[in-house]
Amino acid sequence: MTAPEGRLLRLLVLGAVAGGLVLPILAGLWETARAAFGHLPAIGADGLSLDPWRRLFDLPGFGTSLTLTLWTGFASTALALVLAVGLAAAMYDRAGFRGGARLLAPFLATPHAALAIGLAFLIAPSGWISRLLSPWATGWDLPPDLATVNDPAGLALILGLLVKEVPFFLLVILAALSQLPVRRHLEAGRALGYGHGVVWIKVIGPQLYPLIRLPVYVVLSFALSIVDMAIVLGPSNPPVLAVAVTRWFLAAETTLILPASAAALLQSAVVAGGIGLWWAAERALARIGRVWIRRGGRGVSAEPGLVAAGAAVTGLMALGAGALMALAVWSVAWRWSYPRALPESWSLAAWGRSAAGWGTAVESTVIIGVATTALALILAVAWLEGEDRDHLPRATWAEALIYLPLLVPQIAFLYGLHVVFLKAGIGGGIGAVIWAHALFVFPYVMIALSDPWRALDPAYIRAAAALGAGPVRRLFAVKLPILLRPLLTAAAIGFAVSVAQYLPTLFMGAGRVATLTTEAVTLSSGSDRRVTGVYAVLQAALPFLAYLAALGVPAILHRHRAGLSGGAA
Amino acid sequence: MLKSVSIQAENGAEPLFSPLSLAVAPGSVTTIVGPSGIGKSTLMEFIGGHLPRGFRASGDVILDGRNVTRLPAEARRIGILFQDAALFPHLSVGDNLAFGLAAHVRGRAARTAAVAMALDQAGLPGFAARDPATLSGGQRARVALMRTLLAEPCALLLDEPFAKLDPALREELRRFVFDHVRDRDIPVLMVTHDAADAEAAGGPVVSL
Structure with missing residues (x-):
C-alpha cells in the first residue's frame, strides 16, 4: 500500500526523537561531565583534573x-x-x-x-x-x-x-x-x-x-x-x-559550577x-x-x-x-x-x-504548556501513525528510549544542555524552555496515548480504506475524531507535566522565564503565605482545568454518540 | 452435605435454581448437570466460600457435621479443581505443589520428598523444576489435582475439570482423577455439562 510514505514518516519521527530528545540529553551529560572534570572554558576553567x-x-x-x-x-x-x-x-x-x-x-x-x-x-x-x-x-x-x-x-x-x-x-x-x-x-x-x-x-x-x-x-x-x-x-x-547541586549551580560564586557538575554527575550515579x-x-x-x-x-x-x-x-x-x-x-x-x-x-x-506578577507567570506557564503539549502530541501521533502505516509492531527498544528522560535525573544534564544551547546561541529564552519541557512531556503523552491508539478497532480503518479514503483522510476523518477523548486526556497529562516542571524552567530560562512553579517555589521560603497561596492555587488549578476540559469537550461534542462515550478512552 | 441451598443474583427476582439439598458420601462422586448459565459454577463458588459480590445465598453447607457456611474459604478445607488448572505462573511445578502441601509436613527434606512422590503419582517424575507454562493441558490438570490433594482437603469440588481437554485425553484423565479421589475417602462434588463425565464418575447425578 503506502509503505514508502509510512517509512518516511517513521524516519522523520525517529529523527525528531533522536535529534530532539536523545541527543540533547547525551550532549547535556557530556558537557556536565566535561565540567565535572575541570573543563568549562566559559569560566576560564581548562584542562582535565580531578579538582x-x-x-x-x-x-x-x-x-x-x-x-x-x-x-x-x-x-x-x-x-x-x-x-x-x-x-x-x-x-x-x-x-x-x-x-x-x-x-x-x-x-x-x-x-x-x-x-x-x-x-x-x-x-x-x-x-x-x-x-x-x-x-x-x-x-x-x-x-x-x-x-x-x-x-x-x-x-x-x-x-x-x-x-x-x-x-x-x-x-x-x-x-x-x-x-x-x-x-x-x-x-x-x-x-x-x-x-x-x-x-x-x-x-x-x-x-x-x-x-x-x-x-x-x-x-x-x-x-x-x-x-x-x-x-x-x-x-x-x-x-x-539534588537541591544542594541546584544551589551550587546557581551560586554567585561561579567556580562552584565545577564541583556542582561533579555532583550532578554523581546524582546520576546515585x-x-x-x-x-x-x-x-x-x-x-x-x-x-x-x-x-x-x-x-x-x-x-x-x-x-x-x-x-x-x-x-x-x-x-x-x-x-x-x-x-x-x-x-x-x-x-x-x-x-x-x-x-x-x-x-x-x-x-x-x-x-500580586496581579501583575501572577498575570505574567500564568501567561508564560500557559504559553509554554500549550506549545510543549502541541509539540509532544504531534510527535506522538506521527510516531503511532507511522507504525500503523508501516504495519510495524510496537518497537520495544524505542519504548525504552521514551523512558530515558524519566530515568536520567534532570539535574545531571540540564546545566550541560544549557551550555550547549548557549554555544548554539539559542539559550536563555522561552524557546529553550519549551524544548526542555518537551523532553519530559513527550514520554508521558506517548505512554498515555499508545494503548488507546493501538486498541482502536482496525475494522474502522479497513472500512474507511474500502470506501476509498486515503491514509491522510483515514487519519483526520476517522482515527483522530474517534480517539478524541484519549488524545485530549494525553494532552491534559502533558500540560500538567509541563506546568509542574521546575528545574528545566530554572536552568534553560536562565532566570529570565518565570512560571507559576518557579515563582511559587521561590516565594515558599518567604514569609507571606497569602501571596505564596495565590501562586500555588493557580499552579494547582491550571492542570486541573486542563483535565476538566479533557473530560468536558468530548462529552459535549459526542453527546449524541453513545458508541464513543468511554469506549475509546 | 448441602441443606436447601438457594442462590439469587442481587438484581434478579428469581433464584438461579430451586432450593437444593443433597448429601455426598465420602469416597463417592456426585455429579450436578445442567445447561450453562443455570448457576452450576456459582453453586460451586458458594460451597467453596468464593461467592462473588452481587449474589445472595441462603442454606447451609455442612462438612463432616461442621457447618462451614459462615467460615472464610481458607478455613473450610474444601479443595477445588478448576478447568484451567490455575497453576501459579511465577512458581515452578514443584513449588506449586509445595504451595499446596499441608504445613504439618515439616522440614525441607520431608517436603521435597512429598512433592517428588506426588509428581511420581501424577506420572510426572522429575518435573519439579519445570515451568508450568511448558506443560501440556493434561499434565497441568494432573499437577493441579495433586496440588489440591496435597492440601489434604476434607471435600473436593470439580468445576468442569475436563472441559478444556482433547476428547482422547479426557478419558485418561477422568480415570486418573476419579481413581485418586476415591482413594481419599472424601466427598466429591462435580459440575459438568458432559454426560460422559457423569457416567465415568459412577455416582449419583443431580439435574439443576
Whole structure:
C-alpha cells in the first residue's frame, strides 16, 4: 500500500526523537561531565583534573546530603509501593473501588510544588492542623518550636512524596491487575487454605511486580532526584543532594559550577546505583519468598496489615485534600492570628496586589504548556501513525528510549544542555524552555496515548480504506475524531507535566522565564503565605482545568454518540 | 452435605435454581448437570466460600457435621479443581505443589520428598523444576489435582475439570482423577455439562 510514505514518516519521527530528545540529553551529560572534570572554558576553567571532585567532597554537608537523598528516596518509594499494593489487596473486590481510584486523579494532576506548599501550610508548627488543635488540645498559644517541616531527617519530604506517589502506584497497579487472573488465583489460593492477604503476598504480588517494575524505577529515580518538593518540605541545611547541586549551580560564586557538575554527575550515579540496589533487593526478596512459599505455612494472617495500609492511604489522601484547601484558604485570608482555626477577616487583597506578577507567570506557564503539549502530541501521533502505516509492531527498544528522560535525573544534564544551547546561541529564552519541557512531556503523552491508539478497532480503518479514503483522510476523518477523548486526556497529562516542571524552567530560562512553579517555589521560603497561596492555587488549578476540559469537550461534542462515550478512552 | 441451598443474583427476582439439598458420601462422586448459565459454577463458588459480590445465598453447607457456611474459604478445607488448572505462573511445578502441601509436613527434606512422590503419582517424575507454562493441558490438570490433594482437603469440588481437554485425553484423565479421589475417602462434588463425565464418575447425578 503506502509503505514508502509510512517509512518516511517513521524516519522523520525517529529523527525528531533522536535529534530532539536523545541527543540533547547525551550532549547535556557530556558537557556536565566535561565540567565535572575541570573543563568549562566559559569560566576560564581548562584542562582535565580531578579538582572539582576534591572540592565537592570537601563541601560542607556533602556526606549528609548524600545520605539524606538515599534515605528519602528509598523510604518513600518502598513505603508508597507497600501502601498502594496493600490498599489494592484490601479493596480489590469491593464495589466501587475502581471508580474510587479515579478520584485520585486530582492528586496526580496537582504539581509537586503546589502540593508541597499546601502540605507545609497544613503541618507547619503554625500550620492549619496546629491551629485547629490549639489551644484546646495542645495548650499552645504560640506556634511550638517543632521541626515538622524541613526536619533534618526528611520525614516531611517523605510524607509529601507519599501523597503524590501512592495515587500514581495505585493507578499503575489497577491497570496491571486487569491483565492478571486475580479472582481465579485468589480462589485457588484460598481453597488451598491460605488467607486472603497471604494469597496476595505469595501469589498475586509476585505476578504483579514484573508488570509495574518500570514505573517503580521511574518513581525511585524521581524521588532520588526531586528538587522543588525537597526545597519546600525537605531538610534545609544540608538539603538533599539534588537541591544542594541546584544551589551550587546557581551560586554567585561561579567556580562552584565545577564541583556542582561533579555532583550532578554523581546524582546520576546515585540514581543508577539506586536502581541497581533496588534490583538486587528484588532478587533477594524473591529468593527468600520462594523458601517461605515452599514451607507452606498457613498460620500467618496479613489482614491487620491490609487494614493498616487502608487507614494510612486514607490519612495520606486526607492530608492531600487538606493541603489543597489550605492553599485556597490562605490565599484569601487577611488577618489570621495564631491559634485561630479560621481567618478573622477575608480579603482578595493578596490576589489584587500580586496581579501583575501572577498575570505574567500564568501567561508564560500557559504559553509554554500549550506549545510543549502541541509539540509532544504531534510527535506522538506521527510516531503511532507511522507504525500503523508501516504495519510495524510496537518497537520495544524505542519504548525504552521514551523512558530515558524519566530515568536520567534532570539535574545531571540540564546545566550541560544549557551550555550547549548557549554555544548554539539559542539559550536563555522561552524557546529553550519549551524544548526542555518537551523532553519530559513527550514520554508521558506517548505512554498515555499508545494503548488507546493501538486498541482502536482496525475494522474502522479497513472500512474507511474500502470506501476509498486515503491514509491522510483515514487519519483526520476517522482515527483522530474517534480517539478524541484519549488524545485530549494525553494532552491534559502533558500540560500538567509541563506546568509542574521546575528545574528545566530554572536552568534553560536562565532566570529570565518565570512560571507559576518557579515563582511559587521561590516565594515558599518567604514569609507571606497569602501571596505564596495565590501562586500555588493557580499552579494547582491550571492542570486541573486542563483535565476538566479533557473530560468536558468530548462529552459535549459526542453527546449524541453513545458508541464513543468511554469506549475509546 | 448441602441443606436447601438457594442462590439469587442481587438484581434478579428469581433464584438461579430451586432450593437444593443433597448429601455426598465420602469416597463417592456426585455429579450436578445442567445447561450453562443455570448457576452450576456459582453453586460451586458458594460451597467453596468464593461467592462473588452481587449474589445472595441462603442454606447451609455442612462438612463432616461442621457447618462451614459462615467460615472464610481458607478455613473450610474444601479443595477445588478448576478447568484451567490455575497453576501459579511465577512458581515452578514443584513449588506449586509445595504451595499446596499441608504445613504439618515439616522440614525441607520431608517436603521435597512429598512433592517428588506426588509428581511420581501424577506420572510426572522429575518435573519439579519445570515451568508450568511448558506443560501440556493434561499434565497441568494432573499437577493441579495433586496440588489440591496435597492440601489434604476434607471435600473436593470439580468445576468442569475436563472441559478444556482433547476428547482422547479426557478419558485418561477422568480415570486418573476419579481413581485418586476415591482413594481419599472424601466427598466429591462435580459440575459438568458432559454426560460422559457423569457416567465415568459412577455416582449419583443431580439435574439443576
